[in-house]
Amino acid sequence: MSYEIVHTFGFSVYLVFLLMFLWTYRVPRTNPGSGWWAASISFALLARLTLVLLIPSGDMKLIVTAYAVLNVLEKPLLLTGLCRFLGIDARERWFWIAAAAAELWLLAAWTQDASTLARSLGYSVTNAGFMFAIAWFSYQRRNDSKGWLHMTAAASAAMGVHWLVGPVVIDFQPGWFKTGFVLGTILVSLQYLSLLGAMLTLFQRRLVDAEAKALDMAFLDPLTGLNNKRYMNTLFDHALLLATRPHHMVAIFYIDLDNFKPINDTAGHHVGDEVLKAIAARIKGIVRSTDICARVGGDEFIVIGTQLESENQAFEVAKKLLAQMMQHVQVGDRQYLLGASIGISLYPLHARDLHKLIQCADSAMYQVKRNGKSGYEIYKAQPGGEPQLQAVG
Structure with a gap:
């Protein structure tokens, strides 16, 4: 399977999720998490699009750095969306400080002509930290969305391990590069699928509550409850x-x-x-x-x-x-x-x-x-x- 097929598939899957989150975001009084996830998947989409466009150049340093810069920006948006969705009072500025540190690492690696492993490890550790934070928050609130957050926690934890281990494996086995992207695409798809499921579950709950309220208004006296x-x-x-x-x-x-x-x-x-x-x-x-x-x-x-x-x-x-x-x-x-x-x-x-x-x-x-x-x-x-x-x- 060629790189073009792998990344075109990832690009297509991310585009579908972007459209779904934009659709849910437009629903009146929707949870704010949906808008943040639309923004985060946009950066994942741009990262994959950049890969597709730059692969013909053959400049791996440029390809990996451009992908990493966009991919890092996805993570604080994704975590912020989860905190807003779950109503977690987190210090969100630290998300952006961590992302900025990863971007500075990439800039320093670019200017110093660092090795691929050194360049990858800096932002991979940051991304893994974001994934483990998402896994932890999701696990803590796993009963809020009919099991969807179980999937979010599992996929995020696996993604965190993937980010930590992947650069090392690729350094010893360059052929793992393509396999790693396929695995990453699957895990990211599971993440966003579970978050979309959690959002739709929230919509279902709102619909049921609204129906119950409408029935009360139709059949019950609002003052006395008779x-x-x-x-x-x-x-x-x-x-x-x-x-x-x-x-x-x-x-x-x-x-x-x-x-x-x-x-x-x-x-x-x-x-x-x-x-x-x-x-x-x-x-x-x-x-x-x-x-x-x-x-x-x-x-x-x-x-x-x-x-x-x-x-x-x-x-x-x-x-x-x-x-x-x-x-x-x-x-x-x-x-x-x-x-x-x-x-x-x-x-x-x-x-x-x-x-x-x-x-x-x-x-x-x-x-x-x-x-x-x-x-x-x-x-x-x-x-x-x-x-x-x-x-x-």
Whole structure:
């Protein structure tokens, strides 16, 4: 295999990685590591391109020195990108001091006409140091990216050994020069592949988190954390599955807080919000895991009680809810007394779809309001079809 083929292959592989990192860098709010890795692979790409262009000249001193000057600049960019990606607070100026020292070594070797081994060892030791640092940082944070950093650590450690041993082996076995470039290309490709995988894993995590947040925004009330009205229809279908046994029923409790508006008007909406959150917490503390609770308006809540065997069980739930609503709510150094009007409807006694059941419960709740507030009533239809309300609280 000729040098042209080896370096053209390396150039092509590095170009693909450059394009991938540039693509990830353009993703909004992307991790800064991607931009640094795009810069580092650019210098690796330029180093390989320089080799391809200078090989026909046959001047090994010029070829090796030009390659080394560009290759050294890749390493601090690569390590800086890793530190930025992992959020490691490193003294990055030392990366550039080390790179500058390697460049000065190359300049001195060029002007003093040093041997190939002496010229190579100076920057090879620096490059090996960078590789071992990358391996160490990656190993420390190996669990952050679903195993990708395991590969980064292994490839970087192997690359560090390669940089230390390679110049010595080439000095004794010049034929190893081509083999060393092939091995180096493979290890560098594994490094950047693992870093790209870690970056894409981060994107996947962001996508999953964003999806979860979107679902929360779509289905949960942002203030109280209860389900919202939109999601309640879907949950009701699941609740009906729990009411398939004979004599089982589902109860709809429509809760409208009493005396809430004066709190908002006198104490402010921020206090009103705290009151609503406290009420929501009390509701969640009463209901069972199979029940459903939702906020459907400013101070209106719905509880869907499942697996009930009788109306009396629904009354007991309403009694517990009312007792909680009648207790003072502490916000800061002040206490507020509310109360609640609760209307009840039953599936399948009053209706078989959620919309009509809510209408029935809402009607019962307004009757509580008309009767003086702070109570509960169950909706009951007359035999002739006219609605009738049965007061129970």
